Amino acid sequence: xxxxxxxxxxxxxxxxxxxxxxxxxxxxxxxxxxxxxxxxxxxxxxxxxxxxxxxxxxxxxxxxxxxxxxxxxxxxxxxxxxxxxxxxxxxxxxxxxxxxxxxxxxxxxxxxxxxxxxxxxxxxxxxxxxxxxxxxxxxxxxxxxxxxxxxxxxxxxxxxxxxxxxxxxxxxxxxxxxxxxxxxxxxxxxxxxxxxxxxxxxxxxxxxxxxxxxxxxxxxxxxxxxxxxxxxxxxxxxxxxxxxxxxxxxxxxxxxxxxxxxxxxxxxxxxxxxxxxxxxxxxxxxxxxxxxxxxxxxxxxxxxxxxxxxxxxxxxxxxxxxxxxxxxxxxxxxxxxxxxxxxxxxxxxxxxxxxxxxxxxxxxxxxxxxxxxxxxxxxxxxxxxxxxxxxx
Amino acid sequence: xxxxxxxxxxxxxxxxxxxxxxxxxxxxxxxxxxxxxxxxxxxxxxxxxxxxxxxxxxxxxxxxxxxxxxxxxxxxxxxxxxxxxxxxxxxxxxxxxxxxxxxxxxxxxxxxxxxxxxxxxxxxxxxxxxxxxxxxxxxxxxxxxxxxxxxxxxxxxxxxxxxxxxxxxxxxxxxxxxxxxxxxxxxxxxxxxxxxxxxxxxxxxxxxxxxxxxxxxxxxxxxxxxxxxxxxxxxxxxxxxxxxxxxxxxxxxxxxxxxxxxxxxxxxxxxxxxxxxxxxxxxxxxxxxxxxxxxxxxxxxxxxxxxxxxxxxxxxxxxxxxxxxxxxxxxxxxxxxxxxxxxxxxxxxxxxxxxxxxxxxxxxxxxxxxxxxxxxxxxxxxxxxxxxxxxx
Numbered sequence: 087x088x089x090x091x092x093x094x095x096x097x098x099x100x101x102x103x104x105x106x107x108x109x110x111x112x113x114x115x116x117x118x119x120x121x122x123x124x125x126x127x128x129x130x131x132x133x134x135x136x137x138x139x140x141x142x143x144x145x146x147x148x149x150x151x152x153x154x155x156x157x158x159x160x161x162x163x164x165x166x167x168x169x170x171x172x173x174x175x176x177x178x179x180x181x182x183x184x185x186x187x188x189x190x191x192x193x194x195x196x197x198x199x200x201x202x203x204x205x206x207x208x209x210x211x212x213x214x215x216x217x218x219x220x221x222x223x224x225x226x227x228x229x230x231x232x233x234x235x236x237x238x239x240x241x242x243x244x245x246x247x248x249x250x251x252x253x254x255x256x257x258x259x260x261x262x263x264x265x266x267x268x269x270x271x272x273x274x275x276x277x278x279x280x281x282x283x284x285x286x287x288x289x290x291x292x293x294x295x296x297x298x299x300x301x302x303x304x305x306x307x308x309x310x311x312x313x314x315x316x317x318x319x320x321x322x323x324x325x326x327x328x329x330x331x332x333x334x335x336x337x338x339x340x341x342x343x344x345x346x347x348x349x350x351x352x353x354x355x356x357x358x359x360x361x362x363x364x365x366x367x368x369x370x371x372x373x374x375x376x377x378x379x380x381x382x383x384x385x386x387x388x389x390x391x392x393x394x395x396x397x398x399x400x401x402x403x404x405x406x407x408x409x410x411x412x413x414x415x416x417x418x419x420x421x422x423x424x425x426x427x428x429x430x431x432x433x434x435x436x437x438x439x440x441x442x443x444x445x446x447x448x449x450x451x452x453x454x455x456x457x458x459x460x461x462x463x464x465x466x467x468x469x470x471x472x473x474x475x476x477x478x
Numbered sequence: 479x480x481x482x483x484x485x486x487x488x489x490x491x492x493x494x495x496x497x498x499x500x501x502x503x504x505x506x507x508x509x510x511x512x513x514x515x516x517x518x519x520x521x522x523x524x525x526x527x528x529x530x531x532x533x534x535x536x537x538x539x540x541x542x543x544x545x546x547x548x549x550x551x552x553x554x555x556x557x558x559x560x561x562x563x564x565x566x567x568x569x570x571x572x573x574x575x576x577x578x579x580x581x582x583x584x585x586x587x588x589x590x591x592x593x594x595x596x597x598x599x600x601x602x603x604x605x606x607x608x609x610x611x612x613x614x615x616x617x618x619x620x621x622x623x624x625x626x627x628x629x630x631x632x633x634x635x636x637x638x639x640x641x642x643x644x645x646x647x648x649x650x651x652x653x654x655x656x657x658x659x660x661x662x663x664x665x666x667x668x669x670x671x672x673x674x675x676x677x678x679x680x681x682x683x684x685x686x687x688x689x690x691x692x693x694x695x696x697x698x699x700x701x702x703x704x705x706x707x708x709x710x711x712x713x714x715x716x717x718x719x720x721x722x723x724x725x726x727x728x729x730x731x732x733x734x735x736x737x738x739x740x741x742x743x744x745x746x747x748x749x750x751x752x753x754x755x756x757x758x759x760x761x762x763x764x765x766x767x768x769x770x771x772x773x774x775x776x777x778x779x780x781x782x783x784x785x786x787x788x789x790x791x792x793x794x795x796x797x798x799x800x801x802x803x804x805x806x807x808x809x810x811x812x813x814x815x816x817x818x819x820x821x822x823x824x825x826x827x828x829x830x831x832x833x834x835x836x837x838x839x840x841x842x843x844x845x846x847x848x849x850x851x852x853x854x855x856x857x858x859x860x861x862x863x864x865x866x867x868x869x870x
Contacts, residue, residue: 110665115845118824122587122843123561123580125748126732127524129663132516132714132741134731134749138723139715169515188515195514271521273502322524323531331530339526340518349524356517357526432510451514453507 092229092284096320098127098347105346127343143189148182155474159467166463167433167450169194170359173471174367175444180478181471184359193340193356194449197430200341200355201306203329203365204321205244205389205415208309209381210328216316219244226312229284234292235308242296243305244414245393249295252302256455262290266304270344270354282346283307299399299412303352306415310351321349332377333364353430359447366436366445369426385414390426390440392418402458406465423472431455437468442475484621484676488712490519490739497738519735535581540574547866551859558855559825561586562751562841565863566759567834572870573863576751585732585748586841589822592733592747593698595721595757596713597636597781597807600701601773602720608708611636618704621676626684627700634688635697636806637785641687644694648847654682658696662736662746674738675699691791691804695744698807702743713741724769725756745822751839758828758837761818777806782818782832784810794850798857815864823847829860834867 094104099120107117112128121128149159152173156162163171163183170190171183184190196203211217217226219241224231226240234250235243242248253261259276267273269286280286287304310321317324322341330339339361342354368374369389373381393413403410409420419425428436433450446468452460486496491512499509504520513520541551544565548554555563555575562582563575576582588595603609609618611633616623618632626642627635634640645653651668659665661678672678679696702713709716714733722731731753734746760766761781765773785805795802801812811817820828825842838860844852 108666113664113847115843118845119559119561119843122748122824122841123584124524125587125734125746126518127522129734129746130519130522131732131746131748132519132712132735132739134714134722134733134741134747135718136722136725136727136730137718139711139718167511169511192515195517272505274500319531320524322526326527326529326531330526330528333528335528338528340523341526342517342521343524347524349526354517354521354523355526356514356523432514449514451507451511453510455505 092288095284095346095348096314096318096323098124098320109345126340127347143184143187143192145186146182146184146190148179151180151478152471152474155477156470159471162463162467166448166460166467167452168448169451170447170449172359172363172447173444173475174363174447175442175475175478177367179360179363180444180475182359190360191337191358193337193358195353195430195434196355196357196362196428196436196449197353197432197434198303198306199362199428199430199434199436200351200353201303201415202428202436203325203355204306204309204313204351206365206369206381207313207325207328208240208244209385209414211313211316213382213385217312223308223312226315227308229288230308233288234290235287237294238296240309240312243308245397246299246301246305246412247297247394247397248292248302248305249298249300250290250292250302250304252290252300252304262304270348270350271342272350272354282344283348283350284311284346287311297397299397301400301412306352307348307350309415310349313351314348320347321351325349325351325355329365329380332375332380333361333368334376335361335364337361359449362436362449363445363447366438366447369438370440370443370445389414389416389418390424390438392420392426395420402461406461425468425472427468433460433464435464435468437472439472439475442472442478444472444475446471484680487676487738487740488706488710488715490516490712501737518732519739535576535579535584537578538574538576538582540571543572543870544863544866547869548862551863554855554859558840558852558859559842559844560840561843562839564751564755564839565836565867566755566839567836567867567870569759571752572836572867574751582752583729583750585729585750587745587822587826588747588749588754588820588828588841589745589824589826590695590698591754591820591822591826591828592743592745593695593807594820594828595717595747596698596701596705596743598757598761598773599705599717599720600632600636601777601806603705603708605774605777609704615700615704618707619700621680622700625680626682627679629686630688632701632704635700637789638691638693638697638804639689639786639789640684640694640697641690641692642682642684642694642696644682644692644696654696662742663734664742664746674736675740675742676703676738679703689789691789693792693804698744699740699742701807702741705743706740712739713743717741717743717747721757721772724767724772725753725760726768727753727756729753751841754828754841755837755839758830758839761830762832762835762837781806781808781810782816782830784812784818787812794853798853817860817864819860825852825856827856827860829864831864831867834864834870836864836867838863
């Protein structure tokens with residue numbers, strides 16, 4: 087496999103050379119000054135809890151407000167492998183659930199709900215005039231010339247309307263999805279793998295067709311690359327600057343990083359349920375967070391009003407939501423409530439219910455990544471809670 | 479290189495098979511329920527700060543209390559690449575310093591100060607009667623039969639009085655120190671490397687001699703293995719249960735983990751300066767922390783009164799401290815003040831000054847790991863502060 091040269095990319099610390107420090111060099115000066123304070127970026131780390139692990143987090147079950155209308159909600163949450171559920175109406179936490187062993191201040195992997203966060207950062211930079219969504223991707227990232235991204239605009243990538251040869255077969259090591267994971271450090275590397283996620287993205291090929299929905303995680307990483315290019319910041323830093331630092335979040339989020347230090351924007355963010363709900367709150371507040379405006383009201387309205395129904399090709403999604411569409415890294419149901427959601431495999435949802443000004447966060451660990459069975463159960467929980475909120 | 483079978487080792491979650499989940503399996507059920515909440519153990523992660531990264535931590539310089547006697551202290555801290563300094567007398571923070579960009583709630587790698595934490599956990603288990611320091615190591619870890627640890631007692635390992643063939647040449651990939659790092663995930667793996675730190679430890683050979691000081695990081699990892707064996711907990715969990723959870727710490731500590739999930743006890747702990755000072759406070763309080771007794775008064779007295787001077791072979795240390803010794807994973811100066819310290823390469827110190835009931839934490843990033851030049855400057859700072867405390 088060819089592994090194209092890309093970059094330069096934002097430095098890990100001011101003055102660091104591209105790609106430095108490596109796993110074999112972080113202990114040496116001058117890298118050690120940065121690395122000793124950022125070791126989790128180089129080496130996997132476990133928490134040494136300041137709470138006694140012999141008394142693990144008790145389950146938190148505060149579902150009383152919904153109990154009259156949804157008496158079997160707790161059973162349904164257990165059935166759908168829920169780790170955390172949070173229902174936020176306005177600024178009031180109406181209901182909350184954490185399974186035994188998962189505490190309110192534990193972080194949970196968002197999988198592709200991470201994409202909606204990246205879309206929001208792109209939105210902020212569009213508002214600032216730093217990204218023009220009508221421009222071709224290669225205007226910002228010329229290294230993608232000759233790839234599937236040579237031609238499509240930023241908006242088409244935001245809306246996942248780019249035809250890409252991307253095999254989603256998780257069992258085939260030659261598939262793009264597995265190579266993507268390995269390039270990002272989510273699986274063990276193999277000989278011949280691209281050096282990092284940037285190099286992987288540059289290997290992708292496509293038909294050049296645009297305008298039809300094709301869900302592809304690589305699109306989000308391309309957006310993150312554009313974010314880095316126009317801000318000069320690492321994606322993790324841009325995500326903080328343009329979103330996380332404005333939320334009045336309880337805790338830092340985390341994002342997995344590859345050997346180049348590039349954050350895995352399409353699926354690698356972990357945070358608490360409460361902090362994720364703050365992202366939804368900002369959207370329902372027209373783009374305004376406690377720390378200031380994140381995105382324009384226009385951007386939020388574009389998300390909440392949905393994308394192109396004609397472009398939508400996902401039959402599973404339109405089977406559940408006939409008016410469904412996808413825009414700006416959000417799934418838009420097109421139902422009468424106008425529900426919009428960030429969605430991640432294995433049961434992650436950041437669900438917006440505009441009629442009741444409510445956010446529903448559900449973080450789960452379904453045994454299957456993406457089957458119709460689990461989606462149906464999960465959607466029913468989210469819709470039933472939304473309807474219950476009408477009369478509360 | 480032979481890579482002996484070891485184990486079973488404590489499971490990552492109840493019911494997990496040995497070594498599970500792997501980097502290639504964490505996304506699958508049933509592992510995903512654990513992994514989605516512990517992703518930093520599998521994949522390197524960066525923080526997405528809840529503070530705006532464009533306004534990095536201002537330097538904190540509160541050295542006034544010491545300024546009259548040490549007017550050039552700030553310059554000396556800068557000269558010795560100090561990231562954080564904290565002087566705690568009784569329960570009062572007398573002085574504190576954080577370099578620009580390093581915040582009071584940032585964690586810093588402790589390097590071998592981590593060893594003193596592990597020694598403390600062993601002490602707690604000795605007090606509980608779960609570890610008998612007079613027993614041979616192989617009583618607890620039979621997998622070490624035939625290795626350098628076949629014969630020595632736990633006490634000899636605690637005091638680093640075991641002769642081991644352990645080449646400290648950092649440039650030679652065949653050296654034990656490099657293989658140790660690679661087994662622990664601190665450097666890139668090479669073909670033929672031991673599967674994990676446990677397997678590496680079992681490959682070590684020695685002369686069988688005991689009773690003479692030989693500093694060797696492997697000893698601490700053997701202690702952590704014993705801790706796991708007698709508690710049934712992963713080392714990270716035991717460190718929490720027996721130390722961290724009793725400190726009333728501000729934040730969780732972190733510890734790097736290898737592919738088996740084994741914490742790197744000899745050098746992989748990161749924490750804040752303030753939380754590390756709490757460990758010193760507990761020692762000066764005779765083993766008692768806010769959350770209860772950590773180790774017995776006898777254990778603390780054994781540390782503070784020092785180890786065998788006859789056994790001490792480190793000429794650099796006795797050059798600086800003629801009465802110097804090493805016991806229970808602490809360096810004991812044997813000076814008139816009775817200073818005792820956890821010491822890590824690149825300038826990490828958890829320094830106890832019993833006459834003034836004070837703890838001095840200094841976390842640094844010297845450009846060299848372990849040279850006489852830096853040790854001399856660092857020791858002078860620590861001693862000068864200790865003396866200054868006499869008249870404050």
